[in-house]
Amino acid sequence: MRILFLCLGNICRSPTAEAVTRQLAAQAGLRLEIDSAGTGGWHRGEAPCAGMQNAAARRGYDLSPLRARQIDRADFDRFDLILAMDRQNLRAAQALRPDAARARLEMFLQTETGTDEVPDPWFSQDFETCLSIIEDGAKALLARLQLVQ
Ligand code: 4NP
Numbered sequence: 457m458r459i460l461f462l463c464l465g466n467i468c469r470s471p472t473a474e475a476v477t478r479q480l481a482a483q484a485g486l487r488l489e490i491d492s493a494g495t496g497g498w499h500r501g502e503a504p505c506a507g508m509q510n511a512a513a514r515r516g517y518d519l520s521p522l523r524a525r526q527i528d529r530a531d532f533d534r535f536d537l538i539l540a541m542d543r544q545n546l547r548a549a550q551a552l553r554p555d556a557a558r559a560r561l562e563m564f565l566q567t568e569t570g571t572d573e574v575p576d577p578w579f580s581q582d583f584e585t586c587l588s589i590i591e592d593g594a595k596a597l598l599a600r601l602q603l604v605q
Pocket of ligand 1: 463466469470576578
């Protein structure tokens with residue numbers, strides 16, 4: 457299964473979701489192909505932002521090898537599942553999605569109650585809360601996909 461995480465800049469939320477899910481999948485012995493992208497291209501080629509890298513490193517995730525890229529229409533055939541971090545990114549991806557695309561496009565967080573958006577830490581600088589939401593969301597995702605108990 458191939459999963460693409462999607463946010464705005466691809467330097468905070470989606471690379472974190474990529475690294476966290478990759479680690480969970482490895483721990484569970486799952487073979488998942490995981491990547492991330494942004495709907496915007498301003499940070500193309502950049503590593504994840506320093507605050508996010510530092511918060512992630514303190515919890516054992518290495519974001520340093522990741523580089524930002526912008527989603528393109530071919531991603532909708534490369535991936536089985538594209539998961540948006542907020543509704544703005546979901547809408548941007550819906551607008552880009554080719555009619556016959558194979559990828560399912562959904563929100564990353566799918567809770568019965570509460571928010572289904574991962575708050576953007578770029579302006580708030582609250583990387584710890586963002587990371588905690590993503591850790592919980594990644595566990596819930598693997599359970600939702602029935603890949604783990
Ligand atoms: P991300 O955060 O979408 O989680 O990577 C952002 C990064 C950069 C900007 C916005 C959000 N920006 O406006 O440059």
